Amino acid sequence: MSNRLDRRPSQIRACLLMLMLCGLAFPAKGTAQAVKVQKVAAQQAKNLQLVRQFQPILNLELAFLRRCCELTDAQRKAISKASDKVLQDIASEQINANNPRMLAQLRGQVIVQNRTNKRTDMNSLIRDGLQEVTKPYLTEEQRAAYRKELQYREEAEKQALVDDVLLQIDQQVRLSDVQFELVKDAFTEQWEAPAAGRFNGGQPFVLPAVPEELVLPYLNEAQKEVWKLCNKTSSYSFVRPNENFFKEEFWAEAKTQDKQAVEAEAKRAAKEALTVAAEHKKAEHKKAEQKKAEKAKDTGLPIPAAAAEEN
């Protein structure tokens, strides 16, 4: 008997433990829903944050598009609306908790590892996205002009990046004319440079972290030794345009709405003013009638109808 009594507290503890486990495994329906709502809210907040962060890049791309082909108001309005989706899509894709590799921070910059497993950057994703969404709204001629300008810009960017890399390499290893041309060709033809990539040079014993196979085959032993001893820095950059210098509204519907709102406000104010003036006139009229009535009382003349009513 005493043994059974002793065992009871441990049985109670076991029951309590089971209940707790059940609670963890099958939470109440309300709690699960609350957690889900919280998760969705957090996701939306993150989305919004990313959209705001990348909006300046999109704005600059839209300004670029405007300077590639003359757009009508209707086209700008439609593209402006469609372009919002570009950032929304990128933001939701990047914050995919199942694939955290998609968005990473490297030296404080946002780097994207895309589906093809190639390193890309946010600028490229936005450019590609915008190109895609604008397609239905541009004429064939406009599309061709836009494509051509994009190509010119890509070439200029690639050339600048190759220039930058070559200058830094040349400064450290002193390339001969022949070596310079060979390395330049190798980079121009074989290097898939990131669109927004750039390498911060100007430091002693520092070289850009570029594929060695594009450089080493063309160097002599003394140059290879310098190459080996130098630090290699990589800085695939996410570049967010500084809007302090140039900021342009692609489609000024907001302003039009403001104008309409101002007009409506003016109409309402005018109506109100008219009502006040009418009431004031009415009050003045009443006062005058009352004065007349008082005068009539004193003189024994008939009282005007309005004043008689008032009395």
Next chain:
Amino acid sequence: MRFVWLMILNLMVVLAATTMPGHAAVVDVVVQPRQEIADTQFDSWLFQTARNEAGCRKRLEAQMNVLLFEATRDFALSESQQQKLRLAARGDVKRFFDQVEIRRDKFQELKHDRQNMSKVFQELQPLQQRLNAGLFEKDSLFAKVLQYVLDDAQQEIQIERQADRIERQRKAAVRIAIVELERILPLNHRQRLVLTEQLLGTANSIPVMTRYGKYLMHYHLSEIDQAKLIDVLDEAQMEGFKKYAEQGKAYAAFLRQQGLLASGDRNE
């Protein structure tokens, strides 16, 4: 079973105690750091990516070999000319490290005095600049002896080669600066070409081996005659360019201080 519960309780008490603020305060008092700056800090300030003196010496040696190879290749140097140049380069390295030692002694004197450490750091700046600019570049023994040992024909080749190199660097720096500008101002192909041409006209001093090259090019952009851009850029772009140029102008004093700008430049 009771024992297990007791163990869990104990563990919780220990965890709570170690995470309490009072516990951290006790640890702080016990392991308070000494007010002394580590010797490695000096190396890290001066040698940066080379880390320490040994690393720096190794790299300078490799750099010297590359320069000797370049001179031998370009000017077909004789054995005696090579020998003189090697001696000059070693002289540059010795001169540099003699200066390093003087600063290091001062650092040792003051390393307990954090307030005066900024003096040491300031005195390291010229050495850092020297290293950044290249120990064997102009004003070095190497550069002077090279001028001395080259004959007339070799000197002509040298002038030609230097001019080519500078022109190549100038064109590249201009292209890079225009792409940099496009990160804040959208340009189409025609506008890019005109701006490139205009910048080539103003960008005359291009020292590549500097981390401030970007600011120098930004300054040169501010030197462009804006009247020539009125027919090229639209109103919004022009407005943006003016603001950007204003900022570039403001770099003048800093660039002069860094020795990247001569005192007679247009925008001053």
